Amino acid sequence: MNLPDDASLLVGLSAVIVAADVEQPYVLATRQGDAGAGLPFGPFDPSGHRTFELGLRDWVTAQTGFELGYVEQLYTFGDRGRELPRADYPNAPENARIISIAYLGITPERTEIGGAFNAAWRSWYYYFPWEDHRNGPPAMIADIIEPTLMDWAGDDFERRDRARLAFGLDGRPWIEERVIERYELLYEASMTPESRRDLGVTLRAELPGEPMLSDHRRMLAVALSRLRGKIKYRPVVFEMTPETFTLSELQQVVESLLGLPLHKQNFRRAMEKNKLVEGTGELSSGTGGRPAELFRFRRETLRKKAALGIAAPVTRT
Amino acid sequence: MNLPDDASLLVGLSAVIVAADVEQPYVLATRQGDAGAGLPFGPFDPSGHRTFELGLRDWVTAQTGFELGYVEQLYTFGDRGRELPRADYPNAPENARIISIAYLGITPERTEIGGAFNAAWRSWYYYFPWEDHRNGPPAMIADIIEPTLMDWAGDDFERRDRARLAFGLDGRPWIEERVIERYELLYEASMTPESRRDLGVTLRAELPGEPMLSDHRRMLAVALSRLRGKIKYRPVVFEMTPETFTLSELQQVVESLLGLPLHKQNFRRAMEKNKLVEGTGELSSGTGGRPAELFRFRRETLRKKAALGIAAPVTRT
DNA sequence: TCAAAAGTGTTATCCTTACACCCATGT
DNA sequence: ACATGGGTGTAAGGATAACACTTTTGA
Numbered sequence: 001m002n003l004p005d006d007a008s009l010l011v012g013l014s015a016v017i018v019a020a021d022v023e024q025p026y027v028l029a030t031r032q033g034d035a036g037a038g039l040p041f042g043p044f045d046p047s048g049h050r051t052f053e054l055g056l057r058d059w060v061t062a063q064t065g066f067e068l069g070y071v072e073q074l075y076t077f078g079d080r081g082r083e084l085p086r087a088d089y090p091n092a093p094e095n096a097r098i099i100s101i102a103y104l105g106i107t108p109e110r111t112e113i114g115g116a117f118n119a120a121w122r123s124w125y126y127y128f129p130w131e132d133h134r135n136g137p138p139a140m141i142a143d144i145i146e147p148t149l150m151d152w153a154g155d156d157f158e159r160r161d162r163a164r165l166a167f168g169l170d171g172r173p174w175i176e177e178r179v180i181e182r183y184e185l186l187y188e189a190s191m192t193p194e195s196r197r198d199l200g201v202t203l204r205a206e207l208p209g210e211p212m213l214s215d216h217r218r219m220l221a222v223a224l225s226r227l228r229g230k231i232k233y234r235p236v237v238f239e240m241t242p243e244t245f246t247l248s249e250l251q252q253v254v255e256s257l258l259g260l261p262l263h264k265q266n267f268r269r270a271m272e273k274n275k276l277v278e279g280t281g282e283l284s285s286g287t288g289g290r291p292a293e294l295f296r297f298r299r300e301t302l303r304k305k306a307a308l309g310i311a312a313p314v315t316r317t
Numbered sequence: 318m319n320l321p322d323d324a325s326l327l328v329g330l331s332a333v334i335v336a337a338d339v340e341q342p343y344v345l346a347t348r349q350g351d352a353g354a355g356l357p358f359g360p361f362d363p364s365g366h367r368t369f370e371l372g373l374r375d376w377v378t379a380q381t382g383f384e385l386g387y388v389e390q391l392y393t394f395g396d397r398g399r400e401l402p403r404a405d406y407p408n409a410p411e412n413a414r415i416i417s418i419a420y421l422g423i424t425p426e427r428t429e430i431g432g433a434f435n436a437a438w439r440s441w442y443y444y445f446p447w448e449d450h451r452n453g454p455p456a457m458i459a460d461i462i463e464p465t466l467m468d469w470a471g472d473d474f475e476r477r478d479r480a481r482l483a484f485g486l487d488g489r490p491w492i493e494e495r496v497i498e499r500y501e502l503l504y505e506a507s508m509t510p511e512s513r514r515d516l517g518v519t520l521r522a523e524l525p526g527e528p529m530l531s532d533h534r535r536m537l538a539v540a541l542s543r544l545r546g547k548i549k550y551r552p553v554v555f556e557m558t559p560e561t562f563t564l565s566e567l568q569q570v571v572e573s574l575l576g577l578p579l580h581k582q583n584f585r586r587a588m589e590k591n592k593l594v595e596g597t598g599e600l601s602s603g604t605g606g607r608p609a610e611l612f613r614f615r616r617e618t619l620r621k622k623a624a625l626g627i628a629a630p631v632t633r634t
Numbered sequence: 635t636c637a638a639a640a641g642t643g644t645t646a647t648c649c650t651t652a653c654a655c656c657c658a659t660g661t
Numbered sequence: 662a663c664a665t666g667g668g669t670g671t672a673a674g675g676a677t678a679a680c681a682c683t684t685t686t687g688a
Binding site: 246247248264265268288289290291292293 | 664665666667668669670
């Protein structure tokens with residue numbers, strides 16, 4: 001049990017900062033010259049930061065000018081072979097190993113980003129187009145992903161099974177939370193630009209979906225998995241909604257996050273049963289049809305039963 | 318975004334290694350002289366270890382002589398104020414900051430530990446006696462915890478609510494997964510030896526439950542929360558059971574982990590419905606009554622529907 | 635034959651899923 | 662009046678929780 005001789009270990013904080021509206025779920029992405037896009041990232045300063053979370057909040061505020069609301073730790077990445085974001089560590093030794101503690105942060109709105117920070121909100125589905133099933137499974141799954149994965153699997157049952165499970169092939173259900181399993185499968189099967197970059201392989205197929213620097217797209221996938229899971233048993237959606245909203249708007253936000261269509265009435269019933277929202281009496285004007293009542297989140301419910309979230313009754317028809 | 322001047326950042330791996338039998342759930346605890354007990358811990362060596370997980374497996378095997386089965390990352394701890402395990406870092410600078418990446422590992426049996434490694438299996442409930450509700454809520458909750466927490470809360474509604482929620486007071490249900498919330502509450506309310514050690518406060522009450530070095534009991538609490546949650550949707554119990562077992566034994570193992578009594582027939586029905594186990598045809602001898610059939614875990618089910626676990630139908634009567 | 639533990643049949647209740655329909659507004 | 666989206670009543674099916682009972686062994 002000795003301390004490694006060369007302390008070439010760097011610790012950084014990565015942030016997956018999400019927001020959502022009735023149209024899309026968003027992530028804050030940075031652009032680093034023509035090296036490509038990545039996630040906001042900053043070195044962890046042990047002398048300045050009492051905790052990781054405070055450190056993260058600090059530099060997010062410093063860089064973007066807004067305050068993070070909900071924050072939770074996601075995962076710590078440290079496998080060898082990760083690309084170093086050199087720009088952030090100009091004087092790091094050549095063979096330095098970098099560890100990233102990734103956090104998930106939620107903001108209520110797509111706040112304007114200060115010009116100093118070269119970042120922008122992008123839809124999740126810009127990076128993971130196969131994850132948006134609001135209008136049914138995207139054609140690319142049947143057209144590109146399924147055949148290419150099956151080609152990759154050959155007669156390896158293990159691989160075939162993994163593919164079927166992850167993408168809901170052969171009549172298996174599509175499980176929206178398996179974002180990371182799907183991404184890793186595509187990465188392994190040489191279907192992502194990252195596979196070529198990291199492993200030097202030639203791609204088996206051209207698949208839509210923007211890559212990111214280093215393993216940032218993997219972090220993003222972990223974040224989406226976590227969030228899609230969490231939304232069902234913790235009321236995290238309300239971290240993203242405005243103060244008041246119509247039930248349809250709320251439903252659409254959840255749909256955009258899950259990438260699934262939900263069943264209207266059951267969604268409403270679930271809201272009602274859990275007493276998560278209450279009507280304000282006011283009506284929203286000009287929605288194109290009958291005006292909808294405006295609702296607000298009942299914070300008391302959160303206090304009373306912290307274990308409750310949003311039911312996600314999908315439409316199967 | 319500069320690299321901190323003094324790179325006094327140490328990265329270590331901590332392991333919560335669990336096992337269970339029909340009587341108790343166990344954790345592997347190390348004893349460090351008279352400094353007290355803690356969790357197995359080792360520095361992370363970036364030059365020797367390609368990934369955290371491989372590093373962890375390596376030194377666990379080196380130290381204890383057995384191989385870890387299931388392994389998953391839990392959480393990364395790095396708040397200032399954590400006590401340094403000096404013994405492991407003899408030449409670390411005085412004000413060094415240590416980061417611990419905690420992992421959960423599961424072994425099928427309480428394997429004998431090599432003498433070189435000063436470790437032993439202890440029941441979880443040795444550290445968290447208030448977590449064992451197999452025979453109803455332990456008296457200490459009503460006798461010590463409830464009054465002391467209410468005294469601590471005063472008329473702070475927030476605190477009262479937290480206490481009620483965490484410990485299932487005033488008719489609220491006991492949620493077995495909230496292990497970490499409960500531990501943190503007791504810590505904050507000056508009811509644990511760690512509160513005195515870290516914060517210098519005098520204890521509000523003497524509460525049973527052994528402390529651990531540094532923040533290891535907090536890590537353990539996180540591990541138990543995770544495991545108790547996971548067992549319900551992933552078949553992790555079978556990582557702890559022997560090859561064959563009777564249904565009662567299986568139920569008792571789950572009960573020991575959850576710290577709850579389960580309803581016999583509903584437990585069996587759940588097993589059956591999910592096709593998680595299959596009978597071997599053989600019978601177990603001499604159980605004190607009618608012999609029980611021996612079952613084994615169906616690994617194929619795991620492959621087919623990876624999202625399935627064990628239902629936990631509690632008895633409420 | 636009796637204690638002890640294994641193992642089963644049946645029922646009430648609640649939640650999930652789904653169909654089908656009515657309502658209020660703008661053009 | 663009619664298109665557009667808001668908002669509800671009801672019912673089938675399945676999962677959950679519980680009661681009470683039978684079966685098979687060892688002492």
